[in-house]
Amino acid sequence: xxxxxxxxxxxxxxxxxxxxxxxxxxxxxxxxxxxxxxxxxxxxxxxxxxxxxxxxxxxxxxxxxxxxxxxxxxxxxxxxxxxxxxxxxxxxxxxxxxxxxxxxxxxxxxxxxxxxxxxxxxx
Numbered sequence: 001x002x003x004x005x006x007x008x009x010x011x012x013x014x015x016x017x018x019x020x021x022x023x024x025x026x027x028x029x030x031x032x033x034x035x036x037x038x039x040x041x042x043x044x045x046x047x048x049x050x051x052x053x054x055x056x057x058x059x060x061x062x063x064x065x066x067x068x069x070x071x072x073x074x075x076x077x078x079x080x081x082x083x084x085x086x087x088x089x090x091x092x093x094x095x096x097x098x099x100x101x102x103x104x105x106x107x108x109x110x111x112x113x114x115x116x117x118x119x120x121x122x123x
Contacts (some may be wrong), residue, residue: 020080
């Protein structure tokens with residue numbers, strides 16, 4: 001498993017932007033597909049975005065497509081989630097997750113999780 005630490009959450013007005021970061025502990029970062037999930041109050045955790053180990057493949061939830069961008073910097077062992085045009089319904093705790101090899105969109109397929117970072121979008 002790999003240790004993950006998220007940062008970058010906060011309070012932002014609707015229409016604004018935030019960039020979340022997730023720093024991974026292991027040098028084998030390049031072996032991991034990395035994902036972002038979120039959980040809003042009273043709701044189940046849901047998939048947001050995933051990026052392959054190479055960075056060449058990305059998938060997004062329909063609700064964030066065109067507004068969010070996932071990327072990774074292998075030199076820094078870090079994955080990012082750039083969130084633009086934020087909406088109040090994007091308010092949630094955002095979690096970073098890792099799994100060896102191929103991308104996935106089900107949380108059950110991810111082995112390692114961060115502690116989460118709160119994102120609050122005011123209307």
